[in-house]
Amino acid sequence: MIQFFASGMSPLVVMIAGAVLAAALSFYVSNRVLGWLSVVTMLITFILLFMIIGGEIPNPQTFGNVMVEDDFAAVFQLIFLSVGLITVLPSVKYIEGDRNQGEYYSLLMLSVAGMMVISASTDLITLFVGIALTALASSSIVAFRKKDRIAVEAAMKFYIISALSAGLALYGISLLYGLTHTLQISALASSLQGISPSSPSFPTAMVALVLIIAGFGFEIAMVPFHMWAPDVYEGAPTPVSGLLSSGSKKAGLAAILKLFVVALIAFRTEWAPVFGALAILTMTVGNIAALQQKSVKRMLAYSSIGQAGYMLIALPVFAAAFGYHGIYGANLQVFSISSGIFQILTHAIASSGAFMVVAIMATNVSGPTVDEFRGLFRNNRLLSLSFTLYLLSLLGIPLLAGFDSKLLIFSSAVGGSIIQGYSWLIWLAIAGVLNSAVSLIYYVRVIKEMFSDTESPVTKYRMTGFAQLSLWIATVATVAIGLYPGPVISICNGAARALLALL
Amino acid sequence: MIPVLDVTIFSAALFSVGVFGVLYRRNAIMVLLSIELMLNAANINFVVFSGTAPTSAASADGQVYALISIAIAAAEIAVGLAILLVLWKTSDTVEVNEVATLRW
Numbered sequence: 181m182i183q184f185f186a187s188g189m190s191p192l193v194v195m196i197a198g199a200v201l202a203a204a205l206s207f208y209v210s211n212r213v214l215g216w217l218s219v220v221t222m223l224i225t226f227i228l229l230f231m232i233i234g235g236e237i238p239n240p241q242t243f244g245n246v247m248v249e250d251d252f253a254a255v256f257q258l259i260f261l262s263v264g265l266i267t268v269l270p271s272v273k274y275i276e277g278d279r280n281q282g283e284y285y286s287l288l289m290l291s292v293a294g295m296m297v298i299s300a301s302t303d304l305i306t307l308f309v310g311i312a313l314t315a316l317a318s319s320s321i322v323a324f325r326k327k328d329r330i331a332v333e334a335a336m337k338f339y340i341i342s343a344l345s346a347g348l349a350l351y352g353i354s355l356l357y358g359l360t361h362t363l364q365i366s367a368l369a370s371s372l373q374g375i376s377p378s379s380p381s382f383p384t385a386m387v388a389l390v391l392i393i394a395g396f397g398f399e400i401a402m403v404p405f406h407m408w409a410p411d412v413y414e415g416a417p418t419p420v421s422g423l424l425s426s427g428s429k430k431a432g433l434a435a436i437l438k439l440f441v442v443a444l445i446a447f448r449t450e451w452a453p454v455f456g457a458l459a460i461l462t463m464t465v466g467n468i469a470a471l472q473q474k475s476v477k478r479m480l481a482y483s484s485i486g487q488a489g490y491m492l493i494a495l496p497v498f499a500a501a502f503g504y505h506g507i508y509g510a511n512l513q514v515f516s517i518s519s520g521i522f523q524i525l526t527h528a529i530a531s532s533g534a535f536m537v538v539a540i541m542a543t544n545v546s547g548p549t550v551d552e553f554r555g556l557f558r559n560n561r562l563l564s565l566s567f568t569l570y571l572l573s574l575l576g577i578p579l580l581a582g583f584d585s586k587l588l589i590f591s592s593a594v595g596g597s598i599i600q601g602y603s604w605l606i607w608l609a610i611a612g613v614l615n616s617a618v619s620l621i622y623y624v625r626v627i628k629e630m631f632s633d634t635e636s637p638v639t640k641y642r643m644t645g646f647a648q649l650s651l652w653i654a655t656v657a658t659v660a661i662g663l664y665p666g667p668v669i670s671i672c673n674g675a676a677r678a679l680l681a682l683l
Numbered sequence: 684m685i686p687v688l689d690v691t692i693f694s695a696a697l698f699s700v701g702v703f704g705v706l707y708r709r710n711a712i713m714v715l716l717s718i719e720l721m722l723n724a725a726n727i728n729f730v731v732f733s734g735t736a737p738t739s740a741a742s743a744d745g746q747v748y749a750l751i752s753i754a755i756a757a758a759e760i761a762v763g764l765a766i767l768l769v770l771w772k773t774s775d776t777v778e779v780n781e782v783a784t785l786r787w
Binding site: 304305308309312315316319320323326327328329330332333335336339340343344346347348350351353354355357358361362363 | 759
């Protein structure tokens with residue numbers, strides 16, 4: 181028993197065991213017990229992950245060359261689990277009247293387990309299995325209300341897009357295998373070194389690169405592969421939208437970090453400008469499209485597309501810093517990756533919290549419109565204040581977590597811009613700041629509605645203890661990380677170093 | 684033995700047919716089949732490249748990947764057909780462009 185919990189695989193095993201148990205027990209126990217089961221499973225996994233990060237369980241541990249449980253994996257697993265926990269707590273109320281609740285909890289935990297596999301994989305086979313597990317579990321859970329036309333339509337779109345992205349990425353991976361005859365990401369990194377722009381296999385490598393960028397671009401809803409995201413987030417059960425926007429998108433980013441920072445580092449001069457341009461495009465399109473949305477759920481969907489643009493800044497900055505030994509030494513390499521991970525973390529918490537507020541207020545599938553937020557503060561103090569905090573954190577107001585992470589990611593872009601040949605990195609920082617200003621408009625519009633006076637009666641939304649707990653977790657995390665980011669940043673640095681150790 | 688290049692051209696053609704099908708066909712079942720073609724094109728690549736691998740371990744990598752991705756494709760189709768079945772029940776159609784309550 182002790183031996184099992186001392187293994188780095190224990191968080192994943194506990195998660196999968198919980199998922200299987202929830203599905204199996206659904207015939208025998210009440211729905212309440214199932215909710216408790218999934219919460220307890222996630223809490224046990226949480227404790228195990230904290231022990232891994234804290235060093236009580238030795239890390240890194242490798243598992244037969246296909247997985248490694250290091251700081252990088254643990255930090256990402258922690259992010260996915262926080263999102264899972266924030267999502268599952270209000271779900272208990274959200275799916276109160278539905279049938280087959282065992283499947284809901286089971287699929288939710290399975291999709292979190294799939295994300296955990298992605299972040300721990302060091303081999304493209306494991307990576308692909310993790311992606312498939314996440315995609316299958318989450319597209320089934322989007323269709324959870326199978327009588328609901330909109331939900332099923334969203335599930336169909338999500339399913340087709342995730343299968344398409346898997347197909348594109350798989351073909352790209354097969355070409356990489358043909359070039360190198362290996363599927364280990366660290367072995368790929370060294371074998372691809374030999375391919376220079378003049379060598380005959382270079383065009384094949386570029387085709388593989390383009391296919392992999394497109395495949396994972398769909399996964400993380402990067403512009404121009406983003407058009408499915410708002411529809412799917414709008415049609416899915418709202419807690420699941422939170423899981424998709426803050427969980428599976430971040431899992432795609434973890435996979436991108438593993439693939440591009442480690443496996444495809446030889447082609448950094450080729451992919452750096454691509455990711456730079458796509459990052460600017462993604463943040464601009466996401467934020468401008470969010471301006472016109474009436475449904476808050478759809479607005480959050482576009483805002484999370486825009487936020488993915490900020491996270492992508494880490495990639496070109498890392499490409500610039502790699503192999504550069506000027507005044508920064510190797511520090512900028514760690515700094516760029518760690519600020520990307522930090523941005524992923526703060527966005528995951530704030531955006532899943534915001535989706536949960538929408539879930540609590542939901543009366544229909546599409547969720548409340550901006551008008552329904554008018555005067556919310558009068559009757560729903562916790563709901564409106566926490567929603568304000570999440571939106572301000574997404575916006576990047578000082579003293580909240582979102583500000584710290586945006587500051588770090590933009591300053592890493594500015595720092596990278598002095599490197600020769602990469603002076604265009606400054607434009608990433610400029611575009612990021614301008615986009616934050618644009619996002620002010622739509623975030624503050626909702627906040628203004630919440631605190632404005634209204635004659636008409638305001639609904640008082642009833643919250644279960646679980647739902648309140650979920651909002652408190654997200655609120656406390658947002659404020660605490662904002663006020664005292666030091667420990668979290670050092671954890672992110674550890675994660676970045678663990679990722680670079682794979683090189 | 685069939686030359687590697689010929690098989691690679693075949694798999695590239697299969698992949699292109701798949702991509703074309705996903706983009707062009709409006710029937711969701713056909714889209715599903717096209718995605719299958721894309722996955723199978725990749726599987727063919729894995730198998731043919733594993734034949735040219737320098738060591739048996741490297742060769743096993745590709746074959747294992749092909750086997751695993753066949754299994755995943757089967758699971759994917761099971762979920763996909765289930766989703767299309769409930770789509771048919773709720774909307775009476777599996778034409779992708781007729782199912783458009785949510786605007787793309």
